Amino acid sequence: MDFLQTDLTDLHAKLVNKELSAVDLTKATLENIDATDSKYEAFITVMRDEALAKAEAVDAAGIDPNNVLSGIPYGIKDNMVTNGVETTAASRILEGFKPIYDATVVEKLSDQGAIGVGKLNMDEFAMGSTTExxxxxxxxxxxxxxxxxxxxxxxxxxxxxxGQVPFALGSDTGGSIRQPAAFNGIVGLKPTYGRVSRWGLIAFASSLDQIGQFTRTVKDNAAVLGAIAGRDARDQTSSDVPVPDYTASLNGDIKGLKIAVPKEYFGDGIDEQVKATVRAGIKQLEALGAQVDEVSLPHTKYGVAAYYILGSSEASSNLQRFDGIRYGFRAENVKTLDDLYIQTRTQGFGDEVKRRIMLGTFSLSAGSYDAYFKKAAQVRTLMNEDFQNVFTDYDLIVAPTTPNVAYNFGANEDDPQVTYMNDVLTIPVNMAGLPGLSINAGFVDGLPVGMQIIGNRFQEETVFRAAYAFEQATRLFEQVPGGAN
Known part of the structure; x- marks a missing residue:
């Protein structure tokens, strides 16, 4: 099963018309993962037995003709807990951990007949920009x-x-959905903070983390958000703002939409070809009837520094629970309780996680709190004010998603700061709790370039409307990977 030539609407029609059963579709999906994953290594765990059992149950109950996700297979980032299925957050310290419940998003999708086929690889505890x-x-x-x-x-x-699955769940703390969506030429949405429940998401930075979704097309993305969004009593940060039908406004009409282009997002450090490709994308939006003006988001330059202080501080608090006592990896041949903690964390956490724990612990220490954490929180407030000032006059902000296209493995191994800067254009959206979507805007040297569309809080409908108009005008989603090394 190759999902590169179809979408949710077509798959749903085939299921409803009984050209396909959920079991047929799930078996074909699993066979394709088996055939292709040695090339891509996207999956940590394939949920074969669970997926086939769920597919049989969906077929027995009948495909819901009013639910486009009924009988559809999908993938789950491995930091979302799945009942009885190993969940590792790509860390050794959670090796062998099998949760006893499903994350809210997994529960919601299951209730609608969607079929989880596997847990997907990620940077350890979502800390990184390359999955390395x-x-x-x-x-x-x-x-x-x-x-x-x-x-x-x-x-x-x-x-x-x-083309292994038609959609997948991800999480975005500083760009972790939008940046890989850009590097792979697909649609990735980080929703408004609180739009989707985080219950069952293994926390990195609780005030920044947000679950979202990857799809090939905007319409599919809108459909998945409609399925997972909404208030959850188990997550006190989730919002009770009503969930609209996000697909209803996808008509290709963006006449009169006011788009702001921040000059800071086209500054030094952004590849010239990436700039040119995104500017051409903005011209396309203008040709479709949008009004475009340049604006300023002056505190953008402080975003990376403030983010790494705040995010690492929250991480150092959240990761204290991993101690080798109750679940996951436990160091052997230890003599004391302190030694158990030290050896388990030394052996169980990778270098990047340790780096962020140390930075966060330092930032929260008595001698550093005012100088670092408090200042970073104040910068966050200023960044939010920048966005709100722009949204007083504009509907959307459009900019590059990343400063460059995908690069070679190990390119920044000796200088992690270079990798950190790869999130410079995505971090501000998390700091302000806004929705941001990346869509393919074209190619540089055969690799996709992401264009980021940012909306005000809970304005995903407007984000989708602009993205859909651009997608239908350019048809770039019809270009799919092929002939790669």
């Missing part, structure tokens, strides 16, 4: 297997871009 920090394997870019897939949701992006 995974303990288990190295996922390869769908377009060129010598290039990084982006991260942290690299496995999710590649599984969709390579």
């Amino acid at each position: 920090t995974s303990y288990y394997k190295q996922t390869k870019n769908a377009w060129d297997q010598t290039k990084v897939p982006g991260g942290s949701s690299g496995g999710s992006a590649v599984a969709v871009a390579a």
Whole structure:
């Protein structure tokens, strides 16, 4: 089963008309994963038995003609807990951990008849921009297997871009959905903070994390958001803002839409060809009837520094629970309780996770809190004010998703700061809790370039409307990976 030549609407019609059964579709999906995953290494765990059992149950109950996700297979980033299925967050410290419940998003999709087929590779605890920090394997870019897939949701992006699944769940803390979506030429949405429940998501930075979705097309993306969004009593940060039908406004009409283009997102450090490709994309939106103006988001330059202080501080708090006592990896041959903690964490956490724990612990220490954490929180407020000032006059902000296209493995191994800067254009959206979508805007040297469309809080409908108009005008989603190394 290759999902590169179809979409959810077509698959749904085949299921409803009984040209396909959910079992047929699931078996074909699993066979395709078996045949292709040695090339891409997107999956950590394939949920074969669970998927086939669910497919049989869906067929027995009958495909829901009013639910486009009924009987549809999908992939799950491995930081979302799945009942009875190993969930590792790509870390050795959670090796062998099998949760006893499903994350809310997994539960919601299951209730609607969607079929989880596997857990997808990622940067360890979602800390990274290349999926190179995974303990288990190295996922390869769908377009060129010598290039990084982006991260942290690299496995999710590649599984969709390579046609292994029609959609996949990811999480985005500083760009971890949008950046790999850009590197793999697909649609990735980070929803408004609180739009989708985080219950059952293994936390990195709780005030920044947000679950979202990857698809090949905008309409599919809108349909999946409609299925997973909404208030959850188990997550006190989830919002009770009503969930609209996100597909209803996809008519290709964006006449009169006011689009802001921040000059800071086209500054030094952004590849010239990437700039040119995204500017051409903005011209296309203008040709479709949008009004475009340049604006300023002056505090953008402080985003990366503030993000790494805040995110690492929250991570150092969240990761304290992993101690080798109750679940996951436990160091052997230890003599004392302190030694158990030290050896389990030394052996169980990777270098990037340790780096962020140390930075966060330092930032929260008595002598550093005011100088670092408090200042970073103040910068976050200023960044939010920048966005709100722009949204007073504009509907959307459009800019590049990343400063460059996908690059070679190990390119920034000796200088992690270079990798950190890869999130410079995506971090501000998380700092302000806004929705942001990446869509393919074209190619540079045969590799996709992402264009980021940012909306005000809970304005995903407007984001989708612009993205759909662009997608239908350019038809870039019809270009799929092929002939890669």
